[in-house]
Amino acid sequence: MSVQPALIAEGIDAAATLENSRARRASNRGRIGNERSSWPLTIVLILAAVTVIVPLYVTVSMAFKTQAQAVDGNAFSLPAPFSLDGFITAWTLTDFPKAFLVSVLVTAGSVAGTVVLGALASFAISRNWDRRLFRWSFFYLLAAMFIPFPVVALPQVQLTGLAGLDNPVGVTILHIMFQLSFSILLFTAFLRSIPAELEESARIDGATTWQTFWKLIFPLLAPMSATVGIFAFLASWNDYMMPSLITSDPGLQTLPVVQAIFQTQFSNNYNVSFASYLMAMAPAIVVYLFTQRWVMEGVTQGAVKG
Amino acid sequence: MTTMTSAPPTRAATKDDHPVAHAAVARRRRKVEGIYYAFLLPSLILFTLAITVPAVIGIFFSFTNSIGFGDWEFVGLINYVAMFSDPAILQSYLFTFGFAAVTVVIVNVLAFLLAVGLTSRIKLKTGLRAVFVIPMVVSGIIIAYVFNFLFSNSLPIFGQQVGIGWLSESILANPDLAWTAIVLVTAWQAIPGTLLIYIAGLLSIPGDVYEAADIDGAAKRQQLLRITLPLVAGYVVINVILGFKNFLNAYDVIVGLTNGGPGTATRSIPMTIVTGFTGGDYAYQMANAAMFFVIVVVVSVVQLRLTRGRNEL
Numbered sequence: 001m002s003v004q005p006a007l008i009a010e011g012i013d014a015a016a017t018l019e020n021s022r023a024r025r026a027s028n029r030g031r032i033g034n035e036r037s038s039w040p041l042t043i044v045l046i047l048a049a050v051t052v053i054v055p056l057y058v059t060v061s062m063a064f065k066t067q068a069q070a071v072d073g074n075a076f077s078l079p080a081p082f083s084l085d086g087f088i089t090a091w092t093l094t095d096f097p098k099a100f101l102v103s104v105l106v107t108a109g110s111v112a113g114t115v116v117l118g119a120l121a122s123f124a125i126s127r128n129w130d131r132r133l134f135r136w137s138f139f140y141l142l143a144a145m146f147i148p149f150p151v152v153a154l155p156q157v158q159l160t161g162l163a164g165l166d167n168p169v170g171v172t173i174l175h176i177m178f179q180l181s182f183s184i185l186l187f188t189a190f191l192r193s194i195p196a197e198l199e200e201s202a203r204i205d206g207a208t209t210w211q212t213f214w215k216l217i218f219p220l221l222a223p224m225s226a227t228v229g230i231f232a233f234l235a236s237w238n239d240y241m242m243p244s245l246i247t248s249d250p251g252l253q254t255l256p257v258v259q260a261i262f263q264t265q266f267s268n269n270y271n272v273s274f275a276s277y278l279m280a281m282a283p284a285i286v287v288y289l290f291t292q293r294w295v296m297e298g299v300t301q302g303a304v305k306g
Numbered sequence: 307m308t309t310m311t312s313a314p315p316t317r318a319a320t321k322d323d324h325p326v327a328h329a330a331v332a333r334r335r336r337k338v339e340g341i342y343y344a345f346l347l348p349s350l351i352l353f354t355l356a357i358t359v360p361a362v363i364g365i366f367f368s369f370t371n372s373i374g375f376g377d378w379e380f381v382g383l384i385n386y387v388a389m390f391s392d393p394a395i396l397q398s399y400l401f402t403f404g405f406a407a408v409t410v411v412i413v414n415v416l417a418f419l420l421a422v423g424l425t426s427r428i429k430l431k432t433g434l435r436a437v438f439v440i441p442m443v444v445s446g447i448i449i450a451y452v453f454n455f456l457f458s459n460s461l462p463i464f465g466q467q468v469g470i471g472w473l474s475e476s477i478l479a480n481p482d483l484a485w486t487a488i489v490l491v492t493a494w495q496a497i498p499g500t501l502l503i504y505i506a507g508l509l510s511i512p513g514d515v516y517e518a519a520d521i522d523g524a525a526k527r528q529q530l531l532r533i534t535l536p537l538v539a540g541y542v543v544i545n546v547i548l549g550f551k552n553f554l555n556a557y558d559v560i561v562g563l564t565n566g567g568p569g570t571a572t573r574s575i576p577m578t579i580v581t582g583f584t585g586g587d588y589a590y591q592m593a594n595a596a597m598f599f600v601i602v603v604v605v606s607v608v609q610l611r612l613t614r615g616r617n618e619l
Contacts (some may be wrong), residue, residue: 038427180349209341234443240561
């Protein structure tokens with residue numbers, strides 16, 4: 001849920017700031033020339049950043065404690081002695097390999113589905129904008145932005161049950177559908193910036209629409225696909241509400257959902273629960289560290305690349 | 307400026323504004339290649355089955371007395387009428403709207419100030435930005451579990467040491483204070499997205515504006531209030547609307563922190579809707595969901611109108 005604002009930010013960029021890009025670059029230069037770095041401000045911001053770090057530090061330090069040290073309630077002490085017991089117990093307790101695999105499959109499916117379906121539909125829509133069906137489809141698919149999951153949760157749970165999709169496959173499909181409007185918004189904005197001559201020359205060379213899309217358009221969409229994909233990844237990997245309601249078999253739950261075990265049983269094994277939280281969070285943070293350029297550039301620069 | 311205050315989706319949506327529409331005029335009367343339908347249909351069909359059909363079925367059952375299975379009959383508007391005198395529903399609306407309003411203010415003020423800081427000339431700019439975005443990529447429920455531990459274990463120990471009564475017990479167990487914990491964790495998670503939007507807004511302001519202000523002798527604080535803030539007004543609108551809508555849908559963080567408790571003090575509207583599975587009042591909660599949907603749409607429209615009107619003054 002928290003990922004959505006960023007996605008819309010790209011909507012802003014894609015739709016509105018394309019023409020501002022030159023002015024923006026000039027502004028950066030202007031301000032850099034005028035002022036010197038401010039140390040007091042930097043220190044204030046570092047202090048603010050500590051509030052971001054503290055919960056993450058607590059998670060890591062708790063995870064490496066022994067159970068005896070973890071129950072003393074001091075969250076901020078360093079692990080002494082350093083222990084991996086939490087991880088070993090958490091690994092079997094939550095059946096980590098299985099939950100991890102389910103999470104990976106759901107997330108991979110959501111990312112691939114969101115990017116491919118979104119790009120295909122956006123291409124068809126933007127190249128046939130003069131046709132009513134395509135124009136209306138655009139607004140129809142975008143309408144999902146006004147339908148949050150809780151509104152349709154009850155009937156969706158019933159229907160996925162009836163259709164035999166009360167499992168990770170159903171979760172994947174629903175993840176794709178709730179991400180689709182954002183990806184179409186971004187892709188159509190980006191597709192408008194691709195010069196028509198490029199496509200025409202491909203067609204003169206004898207390329208079919210299918211070939212034009214896969215050989216020319218889809219590669220050109222790569223920067224947008226990266227952003228769409230990363231936000232689909234984050235939404236899917238971190239989601240709790242949908243898998244917890246849709247998937248009926250507890251043995252097929254994703255990582256965020258299996259953590260509930262520590263709220264009922266084993267609630268005093270803090271080193272175990274924090275080791276488990278860390279293993280569930282770490283992949284998203286690692287992906288972010290490697291893709292932060294895309295995450296932030298996608299938001300702050302959006303369509304400028306076109 | 308006009309481009310910024312107008313909402314991007316509608317802008318992209320206006321027919322005349324669409325470059326493709328112009329190109330399309332040239333090739334009117336052509337036949338649409340069949341493959342384009344093949345590109346579009348998978349999305350349309352899946353979307354219809356996954357979202358439209360459930361929405362229609364849900365609205366249909368909101369006029370019945372269905373308990374989710376078995377026989378049912380039409381009961382007209384009874385479910386909708388009953389909601390207005392149901393303390394559980396009213397409380398969840400009061401809580402959710404209050405929580406969303408408070409959180410939206412806190413998130414936007416903090417995110418805007420941080421964005422101003424992060425776009426100023428500072429040291430470690432890249433590193434700091436990278437750190438501030440981290441909460442956006444962390445799972446809401448898991449970070450809520452982490453904060454849950456801090457609120458119910460570490461904070462009370464601190465409270466006992468300092469001797470503050472209300473802090474000596476878990477604030478999550480205090481019906482009057484539990485919501486503050488939810489605001490705090492939700493804000494912690496929502497600030498990065500809001501922050502990035504403000505950074506984009508601040509970077510779109512041309513530098514010459516500030517140069518001119520400097521020459522005219524405007525103080526930095528004046529520049530912030532008189533130049534920066536009005537120029538990013540469009541971004542404020544977007545952030546407030548999106549934030550408010552997101553916070554109305556609060557679920558994961560609340561489940562991880564209080565699970566709606568103590569009692570039902572922090573039960574959000576989505577959490578109430580979901581009780582339709584267990585409480586045997588499927589149709590009733592579907593009416594609640596339909597009402598919630600209408601409110602979400604109305605809130606977006608009203609907010610957009612209000613804030614837009616003010617921009618034009």
